[in-house]
Amino acid sequence: MAEALDPYPFPSSLYVSSSVTLKLNDSNYLLWKTQFESLLRSQKLLGFVTGQIGPPEATVTVTVNGAVVTTPNPDFEAWTCTDQLIKSWIFGTLTEEVLGYVHGLATSQEVWLSLADNFNQSFIAREFDLRRRLQLLTNRGKDFLVYCQKFRAICDQLSSIGKPVEESMKIFTFLNGLGREYDPITHVGSTVLTTAACSIPLCDIQAFSSSTQDCSASSLAIR
Template sequence: MVNRQVGTYTVPTLNISNCVIVTLTDQNYVLWKNQFETFLAGQGLLGFVNGSISVPQATVTVTGTNGTSSVRPNPEYQSEYQNWSRTDSVVKSWLLGSFAEDILSIVLSCTTSYEVWHTLANHFNRVSSSRLFELQRKLQTIEKKDRTMAVYLRELKSICDQLASVGSPVTEKMKIFAALNGLGREYEPIKTTIENAVDSVPGPTLEDVVPKLTEFSRVLSA
């Protein structure tokens, strides 16, 4: 892997698919953003999306010996702009290549990586509040009913994962309470046992109680 140094940043040549493995969808923006920011920062290219590496200017301000300032053509403008434009195009292509197909339409009119990044931020900030409310409601109202314990817990874990992806991770204690809350009265014995253990130190995780719930469900079904 070789990067050629140009100015204060590098023109990248590596394959991003080896570093960013999350595809951006409607459900995982925070997770995708964190991974992409880490990758760009490691390459010295985060400035292209946060605006700190801006488009080179065609003019420069020069201060004379008498303290007065004047604007003059930037003699390095052409080479600086070519290097900036080429690197920005690579960063933009990385971004677009990590999107699910339905996300591409959101940034269709964007011309730079900065525009792509901030258009995404504006879009997901608008939808995050309503999605957060929807997921929290699902977590509070999920019920096992006549499903198998495995299917029920799989859905609960999926909701928790989605909450984490929008920046609202669920504590292990709340995961356990949500799992127990969705069980019927026939599960009262195991619910009481698990509830009594929740405040122990260290407390159990959802993964710790899954075998207990699964075994109790198996016994009920026998």
């Protein structure tokens, strides 16, 4: 006969940091959440934080020597142990500042939902700030490589909070931030610039910059 599955597993020897490599801070919530959900799902524990695996009754009634008595429910104790284990996992992946928001909460679900509420509210302001920085970014006074790095970093940060920049807007914004010396390249076509700005390795961008500047110089000479 197959052994029944434990409804409340207790993998206390699990090395959490090998699965959740990030310490949750103000800028990486979605990445942290993705890692943590994968860990919980792999252990069949995700329902504890979503509410699908709720607590059983704390007590049960049993008959002892013909008398009905109330006794602690062993399933409730098992559920509580697993729930507190998950909560300790979460606490272990928080920065000290973030831990201060949730350290007094009782269950893993309360902690999980509180973190979601706090960070989802902050995402609105963060998205506004990042999009504003992207619109104002220019390569004036910057090396072309530095401009590309800053542009890509802001786009990556927007993606990390679930607000990726659409490709068409990415192209427009990147071109808009270039100085007049790059006009010949902006007229070549947006496809080349999209590849240069967002896809090629950083080690190749400097070469692109040099070729761009050579093209600009040639164009100015012709004029």
